[in-house]
Amino acid sequence: MDKDFDHAVEVVRQYDKDRYLSALLAPEAHRPGLMALYAFNVEIARVRESVSEPLPGEVRLQWWRDLLEGTEHGAVASNPIANALLQTIESYKLPKHGLIAMTEARIFDLYNDPMPSLNDLEGYTGETVSGLIQLACYVLNSGEDPKVATAAGHAGVAYGMTGLLRALPWHATRQQLYLPKDLLKRHGVDPQTIFKGQMTAELGAALTEMRGHIRHHLERVRQAVDDVPKPCRNAFLPLALVEPFLKKMETPGFDPLKQTVELSQLRRQWILWRTRNKSLSAI
Numbered sequence: 649m650d651k652d653f654d655h656a657v658e659v660v661r662q663y664d665k666d667r668y669l670s671a672l673l674a675p676e677a678h679r680p681g682l683m684a685l686y687a688f689n690v691e692i693a694r695v696r697e698s699v700s701e702p703l704p705g706e707v708r709l710q711w712w713r714d715l716l717e718g719t720e721h722g723a724v725a726s727n728p729i730a731n732a733l734l735q736t737i738e739s740y741k742l743p744k745h746g747l748i749a750m751t752e753a754r755i756f757d758l759y760n761d762p763m764p765s766l767n768d769l770e771g772y773t774g775e776t777v778s779g780l781i782q783l784a785c786y787v788l789n790s791g792e793d794p795k796v797a798t799a800a801g802h803a804g805v806a807y808g809m810t811g812l813l814r815a816l817p818w819h820a821t822r823q824q825l826y827l828p829k830d831l832l833k834r835h836g837v838d839p840q841t842i843f844k845g846q847m848t849a850e851l852g853a854a855l856t857e858m859r860g861h862i863r864h865h866l867e868r869v870r871q872a873v874d875d876v877p878k879p880c881r882n883a884f885l886p887l888a889l890v891e892p893f894l895k896k897m898e899t900p901g902f903d904p905l906k907q908t909v910e911l912s913q914l915r916r917q918w919i920l921w922r923t924r925n926k927s928l929s930a931i
Contacts, residue, residue, distance in 0.1 A: 652735070653680040655728035656687035663690045669917055670885040673924050674788065681740055681787040682882075684732035688712075688747070689780050691729055692754045702758040709758075712751045716744045740791040746779045757824075762839070766828040766861065770805050773812075778804025784883035785876075794880045799872035803887050806865040810890045813858060813897065814909045820845065831857060845905045855904055859894050866890060866931065873928040881928055888923035888931050889916060 660668045660683050667689075671682040692712060699705040715730055736742065753775035756763075763769050778801045785794035812819075812826040819826060820842050832839060835854040842851065869887065876884065889911065896902070896909045911919075923931065 652728040652731040653683060656680075656683045656732045659687040659690050659729065663694065665913065666886040666889055666916065666920075669913075670882060670920050673885065673920060674882040675879075678787050678790075680732070681736040682784055684729070684736040685780065685783055685787065687729045688733045689750065689776075692751055693757070693776070695754060696757050699758075705758040706755060709751050709754055713748055716748050716751070736787065740787050742783055742786050742791075746783050749775045750779050760823050760825075762829045763826050764828070765830045769809065769812075769826065769828050772826075773805045773808030774801055776804075777808035777811075778802075780804070781883050785880040788879045788882055789877055790879070794877055796876050796880055799869055799876050799884070802865040802868040802872065803884055806862050806869065806890055807887055809858065809862050809865075810893050813855065813862075813904070814893060816842075816904050817845075817906055817908060820905060827854065827858070842905065847903050847905050851904075855897070859897065862890065862894065869931065870929045876928060882924070884928055884931070885920050885923055887928075888919050891931075892919065 657668075660671070664686055667682075667686045671679055671686065674682055692709060695705045695708050699708065712730075715734075733747075737744065737747075753772055756772060763772070781800040781804050782794070782796060785796050785800065786792075788794075816827075823843055825839055825842065827837075827842075831854055835850045835857070837848070837850045837854050841848055866887070869884070892911060892915075893909050896911075897904060
């Protein structure tokens with residue numbers, strides 16, 4: 649592994665512990681490619697944290713899109729994640745349209761516009777998370793089309809929505825809301841109470857419905873596991889953490905606006921290792 653891939657590993661280790669731990673359980677030959685993909689995901693997911701307003705963020709995302717579309721960038725040589733990603737794309741013949749779609753979807757992160765509907769949220773998590781799972785499957789399947797669109801689609805929505813629920817306190821402090829507007833309206837939730845950190849019975853009901861949607865998608869993954877080639881199972885491992893996260897959210901007295909759901913690294917490692925040795929239907 650060259651220094652570009654070494655840098656990618658460090659980025660994933662620091663900012664995406666779930667995928668970092670799962671990638672360590674993948675075949676050694678494919679770990680660099682996985683880490684390059686996951687590091688790219690970290691880069692575009694954290695653009696908002698590195699800019700003071702949306703326009704510079706859009707410029708950064710456009711830089712990645714230009715790179716993927718083949719526009720020359722003088723700064724590429726000094727960007728180890730870009731170098732590692734380009735090498736991975738070439739080695740595994742990754743479809744660039746999936747990477748471009750991930751980049752475009754992240755424009756939503758730069759603004760405080762509300763998520764219009766549950767359908768829109770599923771689309772967002774599909775582009776940002778399901779797409780990443782599919783690309784990881786290309787790597788694990790040695791560049792061959794893994795044909796896992798259905799399983800990856802549901803897996804990405806379940807894992808992505810869980811991550812957004814876990815990040816609810818953080819997003820609320822910056823006036824950003826990923827909870828769907830139609831779901832909040834259905835339960836009579838005033839978004840301003842969320843931004844003020846005020847837990848209400850209405851919000852509790854809305855979050856219960858969200859967890860129900862997540863579990864629905866988990867079940868759909870279980871129904872589709874027979875379509876997932878065995879080499880691709882590693883890309884789905886982080887999904888094993890969803891149910892433990894949800895159960896923590898359902899602990900009596902848990903305040904979703906003030907507490908962040910976490911699992912110790914040891915427990916995460918154990919869950920991922922155990923799942924690697926079982927059928928994905930056990931997720």
